Amino acid sequence: NAGVTQTPKFRILKIGQSMTLQCTQDMNHNYMYWYRQDPGMGLKLIYYSVGAGITDKGEVPNGYNVSRSTTEDFPLRLELAAPSQTSVYFCASSYPTGAGEQFFGPGTRLTVL
Amino acid sequence: GQQLNQSPQSMFIQEGEDVSMNCTSSSIFNTWLWYKQEPGEGPVLLIALYKAGELTSNGRLTAQFGITRKDSFLNISASIPSDVGIYFCAGRNYGQNFVFGPGTRLSVLP
Numbered sequence: 337n338a339g340v341t342q343t344p345k346f347r348i349l350k351i352g353q354s355m356t357l358q359c360t361q362d363m364n365h366n367y368m369y370w371y372r373q374d375p376g377m378g379l380k381l382i383y384y385s386v387g388a389g390i391t392d393k394g395e396v397p398n399g400y401n402v403s404r405s406t407t408e409d410f411p412l413r414l415e416l417a418a419p420s421q422t423s424v425y426f427c428a429s430s431y432p433t434g435a436g437e438q439f440f441g442p443g444t445r446l447t448v449l
Numbered sequence: 450g451q452q453l454n455q456s457p458q459s460m461f462i463q464e465g466e467d468v469s470m471n472c473t474s475s476s477i478f479n480t481w482l483w484y485k486q487e488p489g490e491g492p493v494l495l496i497a498l499y500k501a502g503e504l505t506s507n508g509r510l511t512a513q514f515g516i517t518r519k520d521s522f523l524n525i526s527a528s529i530p531s532d533v534g535i536y537f538c539a540g541r542n543y544g545q546n547f548v549f550g551p552g553t554r555l556s557v558l559p
Contacts, residue, residue, distance in 0.1 A: 340491070369546075378453065378537065378549035379492075394546065426491050437482060438539075438547065440491030 338362050340441035342427050348447045349417040357412040357444050359427030367430045368410040369394075369438060370402065372423040379426065385410055386432065417448045453550035455538060461556045468525040470553045472538030477518040482539040482547065483510075492537055496523070528557050 343358045361368065366387045371379040371394075381394030385404040399421060401413040410429075414421060424445050428438040454473045462468055472481070480499055484492035496507050498514035498521060505512055513522045521538055535552040 371549075376551060378551045379539075380549075381546055384546065428491075436480070436541070436547070437494050437497050439494065440484075442489075442491050 340427055340429055340439055342425075342441035342444050344444060345442065346445045348449060349414075350449060351417060351419065353417050354413070354415050355417070355446075357414075357425055357427075357446075359410045359412070359441060360408050361410075361427075361429040361439075361441075362408065363429060363439065364407060365429035365439075366407070366432045367436070367438075368404065369428040369430075370400070370410070370412045371426045371428065372396065372421075373426060373443075374423050382412065382425075414446075419448050422446060422448045453538060453540060453548055455536075455550040455553050457553060458551070459554040459556070461558060462528055464528060464530060464557055464559050466528055468528055468532070468555060469522065470524075470536060470555075471520060471522045472540070472550050473520045474540055474548075475519070476542070478540035478542055479518070480541050480547075481512070481514050481521040483512050483521070483523050484537040484539065485534045486537060486552070487534045495536075525555075528555075530557050530559060533557050 340361045369384045370382040380396045383402040385391045424443050426443050427441045430436045430438045483495045486492040496512040503514040509526045511524045537552045538550040539547040541547045
């Protein structure tokens with residue numbers, strides 16, 4: 337099992353550009369999440385999904401969009417990149433039952449200039 | 450939103466020393482998780498705790514679910530250089546999403 341994979345690993349964007357961060361998991365987890373991690377801070381939840389076709393906002397959703405057309409994939413879209421979106425982005429997945437322990441991908445480091 | 454506090458923020462220890470860190474919340478939780486993050490990587494789950502008072506070990510790591518349900522503790526015994534990283538706690542109540550602490554950065558000096 338590859339677990340949770342994310343692409344790209346690094347990206348530099350100009351203000352106003354758009355991009356999609358890809359996330360795929362092969363553990364057949366129903367739940368998937370997108371977090372951002374700013375220096376010295378904990379993980380902040382952007383969006384999450386409890387299954388294909390179902391998404392919901394987390395704590396910091398502004399400036400982002402998501403879709404969930406399959407169980408495996410949960411892409412995160414930035415439409416108009418802003419410097420405030422410079423961060424490290426982590427995708428995670430979990431089973432809906434049990435304690436819901438989340439398994440994380442390696443992250444995407446995004447810089448907006 | 451909910452906030453978790455982790456203490457200490459950072460620590461420098463000698464190889465072989467024991468380490469203690471804690472996580473506190475203003476709300477009660479029914480699940481606590483402890484993660485470790487190494488540079489350039491995503492967090493990796495170390496220990497999961499499911500009920501108040503629970504004490505769980507994973508090798509040299511031991512974590513406890515506080516009796517008040519508002520705190521959790523992580524101990525590392527006989528630290529080694531590969532223990533270096535950031536340790537995050539996360540907690541939640543039933544039906545809610547996990548909230549993550551800001552992390553404790555651990556440095557181990559040889």
